[in-house]
Amino acid sequence: MFSTQIRDVDDFNPRRRRTLWNTPAASMLTTTTTHTIRYPTSRKGHANAHQLSAKFEDLYGFMVEGNVDDVNVLNDVREKIREQGRVWWAVEASKGANWYLQPRISSNGGEGVISVTSLKLSVLTNTITLRRLIRKGVPPVLRPKVWLSVSGAAKKRSTVPETYYDELIRATEGKTTPATLQIDHDLPRTFPCHPWLNSEDGQASLRRVLVGYSFRDSEVGYCQGLNYVAALLLLVMKTEEDAFWMLAVLLENVLVNDCYTDNLSGCHVEQRVFKDLLAKKCPRIAAHLEAMGFDVSLVATEWFLCLFSKTLPSETTLRVWDVLFNEGAKVLFHVALAIFKVCVHS
Incomplete structure (x- = not known):
């Protein structure tokens, strides 16, 4: 079905507090041919089409390759994402920019929960609307802001000094622990076909996020599997600090306790x-x-x-x-x- 292919790119920026890497601006998928095409589904055309293959780069830099059916499915997915984006923009036009950052009833427990006595109709409406929109998919450009808000990561970050992440990274530089040794072993094996994650800058960014969290929570330290989670968070969030706080809220609030401890x-x-x-x-x-x-x-x-x-x-x-x-x-x-x-x- 799908397989990954390495593609050379030159638009990556390793600086932590700025965008880590740039993505195609126009759409989720970019075909390596000059046009996106819909292959025929008639019997004669279908037989010929199945002998064709196409390569796509998705929004997050992964190269995928598939047959005609995969291409048609990916074309449909791209169009649905565009349609969903238009829905989000329409809601923003009616409710105002950043409406989803306002107080609401939390589906995730803990963060942002509002008592029934203080419940306002607008809050209930926003909560229901947001849940419905999220289930249909968050537009990629809005994912960093929406995730930070709904997960509670933004609130978690607000409880510590603004320099927390930078100071944590400086404090861990040059230190060696069992966790850092395992992280160094796993870095080259983390999505090795992704051009940025397989680069020196990409692996350095991923290492800082993983090592930083291993010192933040010594009970978890580092567990294999977190490298893939943190890598994808980096690609979505675009900055190390945002990816770090998403990893923190994921392990400390969203997932079941002790999933990544020594005994799993x-x-x-x-x-x-x-x-x-x-x-x-x-x-x-x-x-x-x-x-x-x-x-x-x-x-x-x-x-x-x-x-x-x-x-x-x-x-x-x-x-x-x-x-x-x-x-x-x-x-x-x-x-x-x-x-x-x-x-x-x-």
């Missing part, structure tokens, strides 16, 4: 819950896997630790993360169930 106790709990959920929601699939002696956790563990970043195309993963940051870890179970259902019916 939280992850083991997730796998038991998912196994029970699969048996309840998809009994035929669960029975078939059990008859084969197949342990679901063999594949699902990576899904939950990497938050699907190694499993799904980047834009699909980020659609999952849109809902994850707004509604919490339950979305991971829904997506995992959906993957099993799709694989069975495909």
